[in-house]
Amino acid sequence: MSDSNTTRFDYVSAGKQTISIEQEAIQALNDSLGEAFNQACHSLLNCKGRVIVTGMGKSGHIGTKIAATLASTGTPAFFVHPGEASHGDLGMFTKEDVVIALSNSGESNEVVTILPLLKRKGITLISITSKPHSALATSADISLVTPIEREACPLNLAPTSSTTAQLVLGDAIATALLEARGFSAEDFAFSHPGGALGRRLLLKVSDLMHSGDEVPSVSPGTLIQEALLEITQKRLGMTTVVDDNLLPLGIFTDGDLRRAIDQGVNLNQATIDSVMTKSFTTVTPEMLAAEALQIMQDKKINALIALDETGRVAGALNMHDMLKAGVI
Known part of the structure; x- marks a missing residue:
């Protein structure tokens, strides 16, 4: 593209269009929360083991952040790559754990491959996907659906709206658990001793x-x-x-x-x-x-x-x- 064409492109309008589409995705997610969300939070709150988050590609990146947010707000959690899980890391999983698996399509091979093994271990599985009839959603004990009509990408290909909805849903879970657990600012500080909040609340x-x-x-x-x-x-x-x-x-x-x-x-x-x-x-x-x-x-x-x-x-x-x- 020539410099003259580049300077004429309206970047602001393109950016606002992306934000607008993702706002629609979040609103649709907000409207869809119901009993399945209650069940998922109840299961996570009563988990006697650890919460293990898994996902492939962009969903995996979101899963890593969700696991970190859960861990820092009072829910012991960590992320496991689904590819590594099928090559030995499933040994980290116990029947006391709860797994949150993310896949927009619900058909990611690396995730689907480990589903039968999770079932054999008797592990509770919570799915986060936009396809309620996918392999992941139908295999899950609790299926959370992110109702995405379109990606913000103009080609409707790059994960944008879908990953935003996954991230927001993960935050919703973490904060709901935080409130239900009575997690305090001082508890948060103990997980963040190097941050400003930790200094404010831990120093005597x-x-x-x-x-x-x-x-x-x-x-x-x-x-x-x-x-x-x-x-x-x-x-x-x-x-x-x-x-x-x-x-x-x-x-x-x-x-x-x-x-x-x-x-x-x-x-x-x-x-x-x-x-x-x-x-x-x-x-x-x-x-x-x-x-x-x-x-x-x-x-x-x-x-x-x-x-x-x-x-x-x-x-x-x-x-x-x-x-x-x-x-x-």
Whole structure:
């Protein structure tokens, strides 16, 4: 095709046409959900083994994603290539498992080949296909149909609408199971410890706080100018004021310093206990970092003191620590 013909082609219209056709496929799928979907979810929820997803070609790629979504939302699952299954990987399958097999035509040779073996093992089979009378659908214990009238491909050949419907149906199954199981955000975080959500929900104050000599600390009676030196050295924007037993008496922050200056306090002569904040917010080391962050945001403060079970200062952290750890 020449450059002049290429520039005249309306890519936007072609793209919108594809999206429109796939939207129709999703709507048809939504309208078709019924008792078979209930049965499939019930079977998966009560599976005592693992959910094994299989499919060939583009359906296999979708199956891989479905298995990953199930696994990350509380349903133990993995993908097995149907070709590999017939060459030894069927040994992974047990009668306690549930198999989800995807094939748009329902006639994929690699998938159909293993169906009798699944039956002999007594494994529950859920099919996802657009052909309710296909070999796969009729062999399945539960048949889920994706009612696709046409592919979004203008040749009606490339898997587009069909794979979109498979993917959406897989997501529908996974989220329905998630809700039925009472799967929580914290459960999700345990499956995603490396992600932002995992950091937000798994990190505790103890994982982020400064402790020991890193905690800025002065005694009552300390001159303000000496306290400022402690704040500068420890770089948390505040200092604790504690007694000999490390019990907190107050906190002195950048805000307290500004207020002292506004009030004309002599920083070279006044002591820290005359300007410190005696009523302050604390957390515990076992508190989730996300909870501590919420406290900071609600109270519009930049630092917190963590107290141990005896009420003594165990550590301190500030907003920068939250940012550095990816909690924010």
